[in-house]
Amino acid sequence: MKQSIRVKQFVYALLCTSLLLIANLTPAVADESPHYEVIAERTHKPTLFTQGLLVDGDHFYESSGLYNKSLLVVYPIAEPASAWAKISAPFTKKQSIPSQYFAEGLALLNGKLYLLTWREKTLLVYDKATLNYEKSISYNGEGWGLTSNGEQLIRSDGSSRLYFHNATDFTVTKTINVTDDGTDVSQLNELEFVRGFIWANVWHQDQIVKIDPDSGHVVGKIDLGDLKKTLNLKDSEQVLNGIAWDEKQQAFWVTGKQWPKMFLIRITH
Numbered sequence: 001m002k003q004s005i006r007v008k009q010f011v012y013a014l015l016c017t018s019l020l021l022i023a024n025l026t027p028a029v030a031d032e033s034p035h036y037e038v039i040a041e042r043t044h045k046p047t048l049f050t051q052g053l054l055v056d057g058d059h060f061y062e063s064s065g066l067y068n069k070s071l072l073v074v075y076p077i078a079e080p081a082s083a084w085a086k087i088s089a090p091f092t093k094k095q096s097i098p099s100q101y102f103a104e105g106l107a108l109l110n111g112k113l114y115l116l117t118w119r120e121k122t123l124l125v126y127d128k129a130t131l132n133y134e135k136s137i138s139y140n141g142e143g144w145g146l147t148s149n150g151e152q153l154i155r156s157d158g159s160s161r162l163y164f165h166n167a168t169d170f171t172v173t174k175t176i177n178v179t180d181d182g183t184d185v186s187q188l189n190e191l192e193f194v195r196g197f198i199w200a201n202v203w204h205q206d207q208i209v210k211i212d213p214d215s216g217h218v219v220g221k222i223d224l225g226d227l228k229k230t231l232n233l234k235d236s237e238q239v240l241n242g243i244a245w246d247e248k249q250q251a252f253w254v255t256g257k258q259w260p261k262m263f264l265i266r267i268t269h
């Protein structure tokens, strides 16, 4: 009898320990991917085919693609009060891109705006304050997304590879391959470097991936599918594209190609 009680006690203790272990492990698994909350929204001109997006101070800097239509624009984060004024508000500054170029990713470094072109193998450099054109630099491959880690420019080309470039002559200094649990993550598009990590849109997906710039490993994902659904978009090319870190708000502005809105999202954990 005593033996039987001891066995029961042992089994019970084992069961309790297992349950405690499971209880302890479960939140850790669920916490792997960051969650977000929408803390603000504003209008986004639906004519903009967003390819690059960044915030500097109180303004957005955005590049818009397509041949014969490519633009570089600057506009304030704060919006006018009335609905009509919001829609009709002019850009603070606007620079047309020569018609032979399809504008792509945009990055800011040391007062210069660096603009990629899709298949024209040309990096265009503009003065941030005036948007005046300064120079062009040739490079190999396609241009998709661009960001800066404060020292170098980081480019995506639609593959799973990210290229680190010297800003002076745009020489490639390093490349990384982006993988999620051992599988290549291709179609990497718009980029944003924040506090040691690269955040990337993945073309035609509603996920933003957080990448370790040393290993290339995806260390987190945010799914913005529910946010996109609220817009009732009709065109399959109106994809999520555009991530800009707002230092003042400590949050990300996100938008998409020809989206009517931009959203300020804060990572909650």
Ligand SMILES: [Ca+2]
Pocket (backbone or CB within 6 Å): 052, 053, 054, 146, 147, 190, 191, 192, 242, 243, 244
């Ligand atoms: Ca960006």
